[in-house]
Amino acid sequence: MSETPSLNLPLRLSIAALFILGLIGGTLVVAYSGFETSPRRGGTPVFVPAPEAYFIAATMYAMSCLAMLALLRHRTKSVAWAGAAVAGYVVLAWGLVRVIGPL
Numbered sequence: 395m396s397e398t399p400s401l402n403l404p405l406r407l408s409i410a411a412l413f414i415l416g417l418i419g420g421t422l423v424v425a426y427s428g429f430e431t432s433p434r435r436g437g438t439p440v441f442v443p444a445p446e447a448y449f450i451a452a453t454m455y456a457m458s459c460l461a462m463l464a465l466l467r468h469r470t471k472s473v474a475w476a477g478a479a480v481a482g483y484v485v486l487a488w489g490l491v492r493v494i495g496p497l
Contacts, residue, residue, distance in 0.1 A: 421490040462479060
């Protein structure tokens with residue numbers, strides 16, 4: 395079995411940023427039931443409602459979860475830890491949606 399290459403610090407920081415930004419972005423889309431676009435050259439912004447926006451949120455959550463698993467895989471190869479991390483990720487995402495939700 396071949397050894398996995400070590401992740402250097404800049405790469406780990408980039409993956410961690412992908413994890414955090416994807417989690418926050420997906421949470422904001424879910425918490426506010428959509429998102430609003432901002433045209434570059436003026437014009438009226440368009441609100442993308444929940445059914446269409448949830449595809450973007452699911453993509454952001456998947457990207458973020460994969461980044462978390464990549465960082466975890468660098469530390470340990472245990473399937474039990476990966477399962478616990480995914481369960482913790484779901485709880486964290488749900489909790490953030492409840493906290494950030496519309497005020």
